[in-house]
Amino acid sequence: MTVLENAVLGGRPAGLTTLAFDETDTRARVVVVGNGMAGARFVEEVLDRDGGEHFALTVFGDEPHGNYNRIMLSPVLAGEADEADIVLNSHDWYAERDVDLRAGVRVERIDTAAKVVHAADGTATPYDHLVLATGSHSFIPPMTGVRTADGSLLDGVVGFRTIDETRQMLAASRTHRKAVVMGGGLLGLEAARALQAQGMEVELVHAMGWLMNAQLDVEAGGVVRRSVEELGITVHTGAMATEVLSARVQGTDRVAGVLLKDGRRLDCDLLVVAAGVRPHTDVAVRSGIEVERAVLVDDHLATDVPDVYAIGECAQHRGTVYGLVAPAWEHATVLADRLTGTDPDAAYTGSRTATKLKVAGVDVAVMGVSTPERDSDEFLVISEPKRGVYLSVVVRDDLLIGATLVGDTRKVAFLTQAFDRGTPLPPERIRLLVDLSDGDAEVGVAEMPADSQVCNCNGVSKGAICGAVAEGCTSLPKVMDATRAGKGCGSCKGLVQKIIEWAADGELTVEESASWYVPGVPMPKSELIAAIRSEDLRSVSAVFERLAPGGADDAKSKMGLVSLLRMVWGSEYVDEPDAKFVNDRVHANIQRDGTFSVVPQMKGGVTTPAQLRKIADVAEKYEVPMVKVTGGQRIDLLGVRKEDLPKMWADLGMPSGYAYGKSMRTVKTCVGSDFCRFGLDDSTQLGIDLETRFQGVESPAKIKMAVVGCPRNCAEAYVKDVGVVAVGAGRWEVYVGGAAGASVRKGDLLATVTSTEEVMTLVGRFLQLYRENGNWLERTYDFVPRWGLDRVKETLLEDAEGICADLDAGIQRSIDAYTDPWAQDLATPSSPGQFRTSLPLTVLPQVPVR
């Protein structure tokens, strides 16, 4: 059985990339060891300089994946980003560019005399230039019991460095409850927040006195701690774990807790070790390349061995080993400049690192030193622990040499500029941290100098973003593609967006796709309707064929298109079962165990003893696990097997109540004037009439209606998509856009009319206006405010847009097309196996019969 337990990120369905080495290739051979942030970027930079013509590139990657954005693992762990979103370069990308990617192949050693790379798969790859970009690995501090006898980590102990480790944690978060995260630095905090977001109970153990001690001073660390604790994470600082405890679970030993030096024991079933990283230097050491803390390189990124270079976190330059992406990418650029000859004199002289990131939900920016070092240093601090804000700057000889911003990073652009370039500082130093003029608080983008750096990861300036806008990129994704701004940690995206808006002067700044009716067809609804009419497209497959890019179908667009086509064509719509969501294919609402719920129509919530008797008989015959009175005034039979659906419909002999569709569902009523002492009019009959007229009419989202016989509102008409209220003397108020679900909104009074005929006409017009103009899945409570109540009134009551006759005809077309889906599919199934079980080995229902 092939089970993809470890899917390959950016992999190719046909298998992983392998290219044969061509003996006749006369290009210089460049071998890159490491396919992470630095190695892959180097390959990109070489290709950008047309290096593909002169160099044959081979990349070894320890992981089986394409190249992915390691910085984004925290959002993936937190469930905020999709794995697919963090792929930078897929296997296809390498193949298309003729780069030989050896993914999942570890390099053992380099014979620097023969200039050959020996890999664990037994291959020997000759090189002319070799680039080490081996990165770092998680540091696992020595603790009793952390490893098993064979040296591997105990089950349930995981580092936080790779996508595979992230997947392990995600899997554990589903099956386990308690996590201990070791390490209160960036990674540890991110892991703790993400696991907490996944529903785990998280304790954070940090050996030092305060959180993020490498970047922050004690006070700023305290502010971060408070914010982390507010998330519900327990923090232990000054706590050293000395032993990892295990317990035997289903035949294997798994982590059960950690023992702290002070004797305390913390129970857990997942232990994340994020206590720092160490450069991967074993290949270099084995190959006789000079290594101190990392591989030593000069200003040309060259090691002490000819034609061997090192970049990224595995390199040590002028005594510094960097752990951030920006310097790694600078290395890649400088080395690509030199090797390709684009700039033979390019040199790397070190990075002044400024970071801006979000730690456990808190914005943090740090650059340079965090505290004064000399008596003459100026030190300005604003500390508001209650608000979670800590700001400080260190100034020496009128130059900014350090800044720490926690909880408020509005001034980061200016400070980065001052830090990087030594720009003059305001004489009132407080202006470095706060804007004293309260008039125009957003000093922001307009006043930023063009060369001010916006994206620290990719070194993109405001000027470069403005340049991209001038060349026609007027949305965030386009500018990101063109400049790489925001493609590292992503924390600058908000600022990039603001600059785009400013540079484009309000023109075309909305991402086009936001206006599309469905994601798979690039058109807004009105344009799409026009195209469907003019090209006479009557089925979903025809729409994809003619209007989708490349004619490609899109699963997540199908349901919306069915709804739209039904509205446009009524009975002339050409049905395709595969275009419909399962609920619409079997006319029932799918439940969590794969069974369905059956709700017969019960107009206005009025039933009869005979109907109730029939429902009771059917419920007993099919052993329905639950019979429930719904909020929509009807009866729900829950836990029905798919294969029983048609038999139940036949036995019931009642029409579908449409409790599953994006359509008109039900009309609730009160007993009105027939029985109620207070009833002002016959709400029951009007409700039945409304349900009869508009039954099954499909719409952008579900429509719930109610009619009440007086303003006491017993059937909750004020909070329905369409609500009708009798106010006496034959007058009715019609409300639209109400809701009492996740959103609660009282409907807007559309009109007060004097007959039930007028109610029917007005409701029909409103429904059709909504059906033609509502976005897919946009409920009326969003649609009405979006369109504007005044415009809705003018359109429907005064015919200000001259469309009332069309609206009336449109809704009538759908009313005429109504057929009871139960009766219809009972007569002829819509496709073979329409009611076959989809979980053949599962005994359904999985709910006990009450």
Next chain:
Amino acid sequence: MTTALQSHVVGRVDEVPVGEGRAFTVGDTSVAVFRLRDGSLRAVAASCPHAGGPIADGQSDARVVVCPLHLNAWRWDGTPTTGAAPLPVYAVREQDGDLVVEV
């Protein structure tokens, strides 16, 4: 878990309408087979790794299949696009009108 794969005839191709999915069993394994709009066949696990949802009831296109319960989606190589665990995939082919799945 990897054992030698064996070919099994699970049914007839015309049991799977174009564009839809149907579930079949091979021993104690249940498989959802889809016939895409271009006529090609795909086979994946019948229940989703996230909540046991009935994949054969899901909608699909040339690129992905979508689980009807929570709308998680997987590419046809089983890799998720919505952060769920990967979906097992199986080789499937047509042979004289029979559906042959390798499990």
